Amino acid sequence: MTLAPETTDLKVQVQLGADWLTVCELPRLLPGRGVAALLPNGEQVALFRDRAGQLYAIDNRDPFSGAAVLSRGLTGTHQGRPFVASPLLKQRFDLESGQCLDDESVRVATYEVRTS
DSSP states (O other): OOOOOOOOOOEEEEEETTEEEEEEEGGGOOTTOEEEEEOTTSOEEEEEEOTTOOEEEEESBOTTTOOBOGGGSEEEEETTEEEEEOTTTOOEEETTTOBBSSOTTOBOOEEOEEEO
């Protein structure tokens, strides 16, 4: 069986203050894989899409190493909550809250995300 590539004009946007910034096209987000986008202030956001189509956006910087790598992490679920594991030191971050599941004193920023 051959699967047709997703065709849509939908754009993924993250909220920055009162404004929404378009960061990529929806088909760029493959379920289970992350994409990094550069923000106007020079920071990066890591975007994820799960198999149900839910979108998540968190800071791409791993707070333990300082490297901008969370978009390259492995995704999964823990107790029904979606997370990404850093590819460097393997700490897991909740994609909804940004809370580190392995060290409760650490959290990454999260962003509201939508399609338009």
